[in-house]
Each structure stands twice: as structure tokens, then as C-alpha cells.
Amino acid sequence: MYDIYKEDQSMPIITVQMLEGRSDDQKKALVEKVTDAVVDTTGASKEAVTVVIEEMAKNHFAVAGKRASDQ
Template sequence: MPYVTVKMLEGRTDEQKKALVEKVTAAVTETTGAPAEAVTIFIEEMSKNHLAVAGVRKSDL
């Protein structure tokens, strides 16, 4: 049972998230041989003030 966690900034549409989980599921089944029914995907969204690169929060850009 493969588990995949995708962490990303909030703001994607439901359609984008649907396409993401479909394509990630397809990639996992293709590469591991696991059936799609066994693939679990977690999407963890965070606000821009919870992510910083090089000491600068994304919300400050």
C-alpha cells in the first residue's frame, strides 16, 4: 500500500488537485505495480506565511 504525501502552498483549484492525484496515482501504479485501489495520497496545503526560502517567507515576496 503506497502512501504519497504532497506538500504545497494553498491556492490550487479542485480541478488541479483532482488532476494531480490522478497523475500521481498513475505514476505510482506504473512504477511499483501496486493497484490503484492501494494507492493513498495525502495533500497537505500550507499558507505562504508557513514557508520560507533563504530566510524570506513566501508571503513577504
């Protein structure tokens, strides 16, 4: 841990906000695939990649002033 900065790591923290409704298997796959995508493109070591999922309730998300719950 103490030499994490030595190789010019990008130290990525990825936050995925998405509407509720995805299964736990989907979330597991999401986290794995996103981690791989970041490792492949930024040269971060896998251990340096953190992913956080933030679920949004449908009445807490809107595009064009219209919430996902108000359809």
C-alpha cells in the same frame, strides 16, 4: 483487503505538500496523475495507493529564510 500483502504490494502513501492557491480541478487531476505514476512504476495495485494533500499557507513556507508571504 485481507490479502493485500500477498503480491508484495508497495502499499504507497503519497503526501503532497504545496502552497495554497491551486484550484479544486487541479487537485483532482494531481491526485489522479500521481496515483497513475505510482502504479506504473512500483507495481502497486491502484486500490492500494493513498494520496494526501497538505496545503501550506504562504506565511508558513520559506526558502533561504524568506517566506512566500514576505515578497
